[in-house]
Amino acid sequence: MSSTSKMVPVPSQAIIPERDLASTPILEVSHLGINFGGLNAVENFSIIVGRTEIAGLIGPNGAGKTTVFNLLTKVYQPTRGAILLDGNDTAGMNTIQINQAGIARTFQNIRLFQSLSVEDNVKIGLHNQVRYNTLTGILRLPGYWKAERQAHEQAMELLSIFDMQHMARYKAGSLPYGAQRRLEIVRALATRPSLLLLDEPAAGMNPSETEALMANIIKIRDTFQIAIMLIEHDMRLVMGICEGIAVLNYGKIIAKGTPEEIQANPAVIEAYLGQKKEA
């Protein structure tokens, strides 16, 4: 209109893989923020994730990484900022709608349906794809049998990603720790996300399990052609498979870039190791 048009800040230093340039980024977050009783837990958080990118979110303990996941999945409603999922604004959506819109997640402290079987955990992830109503289920109408057979096949196929078919009948709560983490990923994948959020997927895993997990994360991305964003403290995993990395400290992004750039960034080194004392 006039020469004095309003200036708005844009997400800075956004990087996405070259192969994703042609399509809308799966996630565009701008100036996201939330206050907890006056404390800015996350402030001015902006990030872009490409459609098939594996992105990393790292930072010291208490930096607000999980809070970012909780904001993206609307466990908390953000105080400020916008989240565009596949180009659509997610304002006003709740956790359930976010999942249906295409974001699935795992949890830092594993949240499985402990008393149910492994297969049932995956089938619960398939809930919104297994379509028949309560009455059909109670009366065991033909729709029930058809949908349940499909759900079983899909659940087994999803479990085969991690070679877990033989565990289908086990109680989820009785699985070893690493298997529980993998089951959570399978359950999240069952909701057919376009963006998968992994909160410390390698926590508690031994080096060989982590190695296998890294290969599997790449396999998941390649098979399902989805974007994956992960929080992780295991730097070998982060630097090994993440294409773009954002570093969070005290609720703010202090660096963004490729693994090489992040490793060389003085602000990141300072955040992790503390400030060098001047002699």
Place this chain on the structure above:
Amino acid sequence: MNLKKFGTKTTRSHAITYGLVVLAFIFVQILDGTGTLTSSLRGQLVPICAYVVMAISLNLTVGILGELSLGHAGFMSLGAFSGVIISIALQERVASEPLRLLAALLIGAVIAGIFGFVVGVPALRLRGDYLAIVTLAFGEIIKNVINTLHVGIGPNGLRVSMTDQAALNLGEEGTVIIQGPMGAVGISKLATFTAGFILILVTLFIVLNLIYSRSGRAIMAVRDNRIAAESVGISITRYKLTAFIISAALAGAAGALYALNYSTVVARKFDFNTSILVLVFVVLGGIGNIRGSIIAAIVLTILPELLRAFNDYRMLIYAVILILVMLTSNNDQLRHLLGRITGVVRHGSKKRPNGEGATHV
């Protein structure tokens, strides 16, 4: 390969439950035929059926949904009185007794289900002991309201009054159905043991099929982990309500069956003690264990009959047994529920000692 194992396992478990009920029915019929059944025990047959249905229905709320309800007798009461009203109102129009009984059971279930929805919408936002308090209050409110209710049927149709019988204006040919604190009178005994047996089978069919379906999985997902359930796109409110309404409706049908076994029934019968009695069946039978509920309901209803001399101490004995079971129980779901009530699910208790099988109902 795995499904087969899983499938046969649950199918067998269901078959045992149904088989148990059928065998019990046949057993009682034989006893009755040979005349070994005492008259006091014969009088208990329909109430036992009603309590079995109550126990299964409450187990759906407590064991499968994982929410504590202390007002289940309220739903039973609603079903009882609406069932009685319908059975008397239909007396002249429908000659067939089984049909009238069926109508009473259905209407009892529908009315209780509607109230389940009305109570559930606000109450299910609460959890643990808060929900328990609200349901307890609901049971008491229902009892006190029905205590002041006067219902009659006359030439002008069904009349209801909250003050006294005269206000009903029934005229000469009218029949009074509910007389305030005197309760419902002039009920024709439509309920039979066979009807009770069929109601138990229908209840089992509904509850077991619900548990092993998409909705059942969602209900148990909400019980096990609300946050995770929401994260995979399951609506907490919707499935809590589904379970609660079905549970209330079944309690309503049980109430109608119960009331139609007597010539009079008073609202005071469905008080807090009845709610707790049914909860005792559920806890003793095993929370989430449908077959256990059935056995507990049968045994604990017959026991006081067999030990009539100790009847005065019945509630005392129940209390002691309940405490003992709670202390010695190694039931995960019970611990889970207790954890929810106190708000502290201790970390250690979440770890399962061994990996065999999934939730067994």
